[in-house]
Amino acid sequence: MAYFLGLLIALAAFWLGMSGHFEPLLLGLGAASLAVTLILAYRLDILDREGVPYVRVVGFALYFPWLMKEIVKANWTVIRACLRADLDIAPTLVKLKTVCKSDLAKVTFANSITLTPGTVTVEIDGDKLLVHGLYEQDSQPEAFAEMDKRSARAIDGKGAAA
Amino acid sequence: MADLLANLQQFFEIVRYPAGSALCLAGAILCVIGTIGVMRFPDFYTRMHAASITDTSGASVILIGMALMAPDWLVVVKLVVIFWLVFLTSPTASHAVASAAHTAGLQPLIGRVGQKPDDDEGAA
């Protein structure tokens, strides 16, 4: 029921933010499309923790500014690598082990790695990740430990961060 | 206090169009830098890192610039939606491309490259 309400609120906010009209006709059309979407989501059986991840929105809101800071720092490195006259890069493949428990936390961790320029998640299998990095010295497994810990805390909750 | 707030708002009204367009220009230059990286880097996996500059910093700087120039709040909401779409879908697409290439057996270049300055074949 909480998932249902979360999806309802998110979809209603999306409709109102997109249309910006408050006439009865458009509000009625919005209500109809909300109803159709909710019925479809219920029949597809995706009203669960992964499909409606709004329960962890506070933890994620705390995680996001830190991620932005990391992205800005990594961007600077890659921009320098793009513009240098000599192509001074040392690509590497690193194997990682994550402490994230749930699939959603693993997805958050892997997407954070991919979103940071200079590192891309190539494969996930269980709790092992294969990461391609642009600089060998910047992408050692220890460099990802804090991101791992923070994304696990953001999605899995306080108790799961080992 | 109200006077100061009114002054600040007036200042913001004056400054937001030049600041917004300057941020748009900066973001566009970041996009071009990412594209130059895509042209220069030696193999597929490294090109992917350059392409992610466009997706992260270029897109967010341009969207912040457009939000400064926005005429009303509806436009800001739409810009936030675009920001979320780009930030949620671009790492997924990058991972899909990388995973498909890795599954198909494309071997990445490992180790230091670029000791000789003329070995990047796509530098034209």
Next chain:
Amino acid sequence: MTAAALIAILLGMILLLIRTLIGPTLYDRVLAVNSFGTKTVLALGLLGFVMGRPEFLDIAILYAMINFVSTIAILKFFRYRSFQVPLVRRDAQRGKRNG
């Protein structure tokens, strides 16, 4: 200055088209097309602001969605040679769900 930003993005799009044409492997081309799509989203938004009609942002949102779906569809097609196969890894079936 917004128009200059639009021109710069168009320049980047032209460079990406060259990468799409000369890309040695298929995945280079897919990557270039995906990045081209992101740039198209930004260019549509900027075009709306240059022309003074921010309603173009609706089209940009739609294009962002279509860009993602088309990238995934192309990759799925080149991996399985069909759109009918479910996107589940064959060796990931063990365990309870999604291994």
